[in-house]
Amino acid sequence: MKQSARSLADVLTTRAYAFGRRSSLARAIVARLRRLRSAALGQRADFVAGELGALFSFLRHCGCTFHSCTVLGANPEPLDVAFRYDVHVRDIAACHAFVEAHRAERVPATFFLFWDYSALERSYSGAFQELAEKIAAPLEIGLHDSPVDAWLIQSQFRFDRGAYWGWLKSPAAVAWIAAMAADKNALEELHAAVLRGFISRVHRMQERFGPIASVAAHGGDLRQALHPKLDALGPGVAQVGRNLFASAWLTPERVAAAGLEACVDRQNRSRGRWCQVSDGGGAIGKMVQRMQVSLERKAAMQILLHPFTWDGARRDGELSHLLAGGGRTLRG
Numbered sequence: 001m002k003q004s005a006r007s008l009a010d011v012l013t014t015r016a017y018a019f020g021r022r023s024s025l026a027r028a029i030v031a032r033l034r035r036l037r038s039a040a041l042g043q044r045a046d047f048v049a050g051e052l053g054a055l056f057s058f059l060r061h062c063g064c065t066f067h068s069c070t071v072l073g074a075n076p077e078p079l080d081v082a083f084r085y086d087v088h089v090r091d092i093a094a095c096h097a098f099v100e101a102h103r104a105e106r107v108p109a110t111f112f113l114f115w116d117y118s119a120l121e122r123s124y125s126g127a128f129q130e131l132a133e134k135i136a137a138p139l140e141i142g143l144h145d146s147p148v149d150a151w152l153i154q155s156q157f158r159f160d161r162g163a164y165w166g167w168l169k170s171p172a173a174v175a176w177i178a179a180m181a182a183d184k185n186a187l188e189e190l191h192a193a194v195l196r197g198f199i200s201r202v203h204r205m206q207e208r209f210g211p212i213a214s215v216a217a218h219g220g221d222l223r224q225a226l227h228p229k230l231d232a233l234g235p236g237v238a239q240v241g242r243n244l245f246a247s248a249w250l251t252p253e254r255v256a257a258a259g260l261e262a263c264v265d266r267q268n269r270s271r272g273r274w275c276q277v278s279d280g281g282g283a284i285g286k287m288v289q290r291m292q293v294s295l296e297r298k299a300a301m302q303i304l305l306h307p308f309t310w311d312g313a314r315r316d317g318e319l320s321h322l323l324a325g326g327g328r329t330l331r332g
Contacts, residue, residue: 073267076300094311118161146220
């Protein structure tokens with residue numbers, strides 16, 4: 001019976017790996033198609049400049065001042081604003097227009113590059129380099145990272161994100177989390193190995209792109225695949241799993257060990273000194289509503305934008321219309 005169960009588990013794991021490898025190829029194809037579509041059909045640079053210009057003017061009219069993400073997090077004051085961009089492969093083409101708009105208006109921003117995760121991201125290193133060459137003060141670069149995911153993909157799956165995803169969706173991943181929770185020494189060794197990998201990625205980024213001061217947590221495949229399953233594993237195992245997610249793993253001590261000043265997701269946020277608004281999922285209307293609530297409270301604010309949202313993805317409204325009070329959502 002045990003042998004039969006083990007054989008079944010091996011078959012399921014093999015199928016998961018096979019699916020994952022196909023998924024990896026699909027990710028690469030989709031990313032390339034998105035880039036081509038963005039170049040052929042994407043919004044003009046003046047559209048991005050117009051939308052950002054409307055946002056800059058609106059925030060200035062409200063009495064806001066602009067800062068980098070690390071400066072805002074270190075000492076947030078009422079109506080301080082920091083612009084954060086999480087830049088994945090799909091964001092590169094549109095991101096050039098955002099860089100140009102910020103430079104034209106001298107508005108600080110931090111562009112967190114998701115460039116050293118799997119083979120797919122590394123294959124675009126030249127495109128990331130080309131973008132980074134345009135980023136100069138008051139703009140800055142940071143690392144977008146999910147340290148445990150990156151360590152697993154690079155050291156255990158030979159940079160094959162698809163195979164890693166296949167494993168995460170298999171019973172083997174849940175069993176691995178449970179094993180880590182049951183073995184304190186193994187868990188400590190894992191964290192030490194992940195920290196060494198994180199420090200190495202920071203150093204590689206500094207060698208390629210120059211000095212960086214901060215990191216921004218990436219949601220990560222681990223969180224996406226396992227978050228819905230953790231509660232069923234019991235509180236102890238669930239907590240071990242959650243502590244592997246980037247937002248929890250990037251503690252001030254680990255960030256400092258890599259020579260960085262801050263993780264901009266955590267910096268003073270627990271004390272409610274600033275809030276974040278985002279264009280996630282193309283929900284521009286929701287972003288504007290949350291922004292207005294924050295401004296009414298005179299709170300400091302980090303505005304997280306994803307360039308692809310503005311150049312190929314679907315949005316529920318246009319920012320300039322919504323800020324003027326005359327726009328309706330496109331979905332509703």
